[in-house]
Amino acid sequence: MTHLILDTLTKRYGTATAVSGLTLEVARGECIALLGPSGCGKTTTLRMVAGFIAPDAGGITLGDRRIERDPPHRRAIGMVFQAYALFPHMTVAGNVVFGLEMRHVGRAERDRRVAAALDMVGLAALADRWPSQLSGGQQQRVALARALVTEPDLLLLDEPLSNLDASLRGEMRSEIDRLRRRLGITTLFVTHDQEEALALADRIAVMQAGRLVECADPRSLSEHPRDVFTASFLGARSVIPLPAAGISMATPPGASHLVLRAARLQLLPAGASTDAPFSVPAVVAEAAWLGDTIGYEVTAGPHRIRVIRPTTEAAFAPGQPVRVAGWPDAIAWIETSQGVAS
Template sequence: MKQVTLSHVGKTYGGVDAVHDFSLTVKQGELVALLGPSGCGKTTTLRMIAGFVLPTAGEIRIGQHNVTEMPPYRRSTGMVFQNYALFPHMTVSQNVGFGLEMRNVARADIKARVLEMLRLVHLDHLLDRYPRQLSGGQQQRVALARALAITPDVLLLDEPLSNLDAKLRHAVRIEIRQLQRKLGLTTIFVTHDQEEALAVADRLVVMNKGRIEQVGTPRELYDTPRTAFIADFMGRANFLRGYVSAPGTFLTQSGQRFYFSGSAPSSTSILSVRPDCIDLVPGDAAPKHPNVLSGIVRAITFLGPVNEVMIGSDTGQTISVHSRTASHDIASLKEGEPVRISWPVKASQILDASDWPDNEGRYKNRTED
């Protein structure tokens, strides 16, 4: 396992930047997730690390070696593709041993290594089956065993769980994380699924339009997003537009006053608050928090452990609130009823309004302003 360093890496197709000025260091033994919407450049970045795509700018290093123009087979990277890319005419054991055969490893050593890898992913009882005889989850684990068999310095995963159903995806991502920690593998994981990224990564790199928007731990990106794009992409968020009228005080365009902690842009801003940070205020009870807003219940949607309550607020905007299904407050709530909500000061995030989406819902890129 080795550190991966990308310095000002870029890739241009026909004059369009697929990836622009991308710089990142993935530490030895770290699992980093590249996260973003379709077309943001995350898979192109991964393929440049693997060597399947040559960058048009910048440098890529694995350990102390500059691998920018090195062919894939010399980079000591193991890659699991989105569609697994298993050879249909080969058995499980032949698929796992393929990379070792290409490296001219002795037959006896290949057999021992294949068995070791299949035991690692709990598939040693299926070594004579063909891919068509396996479930999606089993195929995914065969692809992972094949990538690990060559003892790579870096493991690259390109949307490896996207073809699995929700329950299996949850189980397999836990397996991948446990395996990565056990082996201490430097790993780069591409996904568009926020929950998946939050669950497995040491750090997240959120990309937008080929650029890095923010890098940090899952908790940092969820709790303290730098931009409206991050706040909206990393889970659900409510946005209120206005301005900072005094230190710690935000005034909406419709005149409501809310409070926040920490520093904030002094210009026109956006207040962001997560639906799970908002409390319903029952009846005439006193609000728990200083930020209070009134409105009308527009819809209540059952989501299993939580209910999503959509509230037409006095600001003129619809506010989403997530309330525990078992809560007494949600049980007595009816559509069309007046309601109050409140949230703590620390839950208010103030963001620069330059990141507010336009009328088509497209976020501006701050670096282009």
């Protein structure tokens, strides 16, 4: 059942268009990630849904009600901000109860819901602490509890993990996923982190220059992108326009671009033979040690191809001739008719 509808949402700032005709439907209980580079319009979209920015055109329907002209406090929405936005003069419990007080919820019910929310995020023992006494992960949990305590119809997350260090991001990502699935709450979140979007979202809406480029489940988007921008932006891959000089292989009818997945390509010594459907001689341009893997940039004629290989394999040095090989699972095709081939 569709729960949230964004209908041709548009927002302009003078002559600049931040969001242009964005249309998106979100099912009840579904988690959608708005993914794209800085300035693509994803945060503007989220803030229009939250009610902090009024759209210049288009509508927003939540449940059975149009809400694009409602003030934020009348939208039954909970939001977690990038900077958490906790009140420094209030305790953890004071921050969480604030939204309930604004809604004039009775004392007994407030106490019950605050206790339940803090227990849900594992902070029941810290109810009397001040925000300055908390770690970044704990502050993030307070912000999440504050958003959920009002029992909203929709949860909005604006770059929820960007202020956490790498060790905490994975932990909090799992925590958010567990909570939103347990509550069955419809969720819309903004991120530029592809790994975060792939791990949390039921579907990913890729945005570029204010427009919705493509929207699909993570596996479909990763394995079979329909647009050149999506293929280039999502993950480590190389996108080569066709026909490609120096690359000879069977091409499906209508294919406009060849997509090569870096982690599935093989890097072989220059003289090695292979019967892989994709095979080209190349020269290593760059080699970067990444811990468990080595990231290579190789040149094959006019093309630059990225390859990621485990450190357990023999390493190649910059300037060394090699052969890049790929089996069908390393290859995808984009047709001009499917998306914007650009």
